[in-house]
Amino acid sequence: EAGVAQSPRYKIIEKRQSVAFWCNPISGHATLYWYQQILGQGPKLLIQFQNNGVVDDSQLPKDRFSAERLKGVDSTLKIQPAKLEDSAVYLCASSPITGQIYEQYFGPGTRLTVT
Amino acid sequence: GQNIDQPTEMTATEGAIVQINCTYQTSGFNGLFWYQQHAGEAPTFLSYNVLDGLEEKGRFSSFLSRSKGYSYLLLKELQMKDSASYLCAVKNFNKFYFGSGTKLNVKP
Numbered sequence: 301e302a303g304v305a306q307s308p309r310y311k312i313i314e315k316r317q318s319v320a321f322w323c324n325p326i327s328g329h330a331t332l333y334w335y336q337q338i339l340g341q342g343p344k345l346l347i348q349f350q351n352n353g354v355v356d357d358s359q360l361p362k363d364r365f366s367a368e369r370l371k372g373v374d375s376t377l378k379i380q381p382a383k384l385e386d387s388a389v390y391l392c393a394s395s396p397i398t399g400q401i402y403e404q405y406f407g408p409g410t411r412l413t414v415t
Numbered sequence: 416g417q418n419i420d421q422p423t424e425m426t427a428t429e430g431a432i433v434q435i436n437c438t439y440q441t442s443g444f445n446g447l448f449w450y451q452q453h454a455g456e457a458p459t460f461l462s463y464n465v466l467d468g469l470e471e472k473g474r475f476s477s478f479l480s481r482s483k484g485y486s487y488l489l490l491k492e493l494q495m496k497d498s499a500s501y502l503c504a505v506k507n508f509n510k511f512y513f514g515s516g517t518k519l520n521v522k523p
Contacts, residue, residue, distance in 0.1 A: 304457075331509075340515065340516075341515050341516075342504070342515045343502075343513045344513070345512075348510070350509075355509055356509065356510060391457060403448065404460070404511065405460070406458050406459070408456065408457050409456075409457055
């Protein structure tokens with residue numbers, strides 16, 4: 301089966317510019333996650349969707365970050381305006397719902413550099 | 416808050432056994448997961464534990480003690496391709512909380 305797809309793979313922007321990332325999860329996976337991974341750290345959850353509804357966005361900096369998952373499939377994460385500290389890899393992951401235990405499948409990530 | 420600790424870096428020799436520890440303090444617990452992440456790549460799932468004890472999966476084993484808030488990942492017969500970061504993640508309801516990862520260097 302095809303994995304989680306993300307684009308672009310790399311992006312360089314200047315501070316105060318806007319940027320958008322796209323994610324296509326594994327077909328049939330109901331749950332979609334966006335993580336931010338700063339170099340040398342573990343992934344930090346930004347937002348979690350269940351189908352097209354938001355389950356958790358408590359760590360999403362809502363003054364500059366937004367995300368949507370229209371029709372419960374693809375998702376877009378946007379940053380506007382970007383700050384230097386947003387430089388990180390943005391990982392998208394998806395998972396099915398099978399009982400209480402399920403693993404996440406990660407996409408290759410988008411490496412963002414803000415200058 | 417959630418606190419997950421792992422050693423930052425470890426070095427081991429090809430063919431040897433290495434144990435990567437993870438301690439956690441979280442407000443809830445629904446499972447502990449281990450992921451492998453090669454440099455510049457996405458994390459890939461290795462194993463999970465829900466109940467206390469050892470789970471074995473080929474060259475990889477993972478152990479959990481919920482009362483101690485402790486887990487370890489055991490890698491046997493190390494190969495050069497095992498050089499990667501190993502992430503410990505605790506699942507609390509629907510959320511996954513990740514440690515900072517342990518970078519494992521395997522030497523010939």
